Amino acid sequence: MSPDTKKTFQLDGKEIPFREGQTVFDAAMAAGVYIPHLCHNPDFEPHSSCRLCTVIVNGRPFASCTQPAVAGQDVRSDTPELNEMRRALTDMLLVEGNHYCPACEKSGNCRLQATAYALGLQDSHFPQFFPRRDVDASHPDIILDRDRCILCGLCLRISRSVDKKSVFAMTGRGITTTIVVDSPSGLLADSKVSREDEAVRHCPVGALMMKGEAYMVPIGQRRYDVSPISEDSVREFHAREEAHNG
Ligand code: SF4
Numbered sequence: 001m002s003p004d005t006k007k008t009f010q011l012d013g014k015e016i017p018f019r020e021g022q023t024v025f026d027a028a029m030a031a032g033v034y035i036p037h038l039c040h041n042p043d044f045e046p047h048s049s050c051r052l053c054t055v056i057v058n059g060r061p062f063a064s065c066t067q068p069a070v071a072g073q074d075v076r077s078d079t080p081e082l083n084e085m086r087r088a089l090t091d092m093l094l095v096e097g098n099h100y101c102p103a104c105e106k107s108g109n110c111r112l113q114a115t116a117y118a119l120g121l122q123d124s125h126f127p128q129f130f131p132r133r134d135v136d137a138s139h140p141d142i143i144l145d146r147d148r149c150i151l152c153g154l155c156l157r158i159s160r161s162v163d164k165k166s167v168f169a170m171t172g173r174g175i176t177t178t179i180v181v182d183s184p185s186g187l188l189a190d191s192k193v194s195r196e197d198e199a200v201r202h203c204p205v206g207a208l209m210m211k212g213e214a215y216m217v218p219i220g221q222r223r224y225d226v227s228p229i230s231e232d233s234v235r236e237f238h239a240r241e242e243a244h245n246g
């Protein structure tokens, strides 16, 4: 193969080109194929915790956000079984927390809500947990509403690797797992977090939000109100790819 020949793999019967080092997820999205995802943000290291992006590679399941693309492999993503699994995972996240979308400032910008719509999740198939979770509004600029946290771990990773502060951590097991804050009182106000931190800007849901920035854009005109997440995220990846290729 000449060095200029693009390497490719098959995704649902479509030829997907990729660069050395790209994941299945990144190559698919850059090629215009949406793979549902929650915990992955392409600007940061993938973590593969939500499993929503699971695909079948040569007959075996893998998280596409961490699975390296390999020439010639056969990948399935848009299958009835995988989409049913994604619906069930999303449904479980919705019933495990307290998500009142019509009253949430993140509505229209929320990846959980938008993904549920993209998967055609119309109603819940599990009993609602109604867990009791603490809201931390102690900080002058930042609010942590654990009701809406989907435990994607993004804030932990960004606070540690980008902000170099390690403000957030997870504690507990199963349904009692929760986000905790590194401060003597356990409150955001006593931690090193600040409004400049990247960690507080990339929560995919409305769990970490800035005070004083609510309702700047009316509901109905927000990111996923304007275009579905399947189109929006593919467009974003395409732009990233173009920037990379110069
Ligand atoms: Fe993810 Fe947001 Fe929860 Fe942090 S607060 S784990 S970013 S959902």
Ligand code: FES
Pocket (backbone or CB within 6 Å): 036, 037, 038, 039, 040, 047, 048, 049, 050, 051, 052, 053, 054, 063, 064, 065, 066
């Ligand atoms: Fe890949 Fe969450 S997006 S595991």
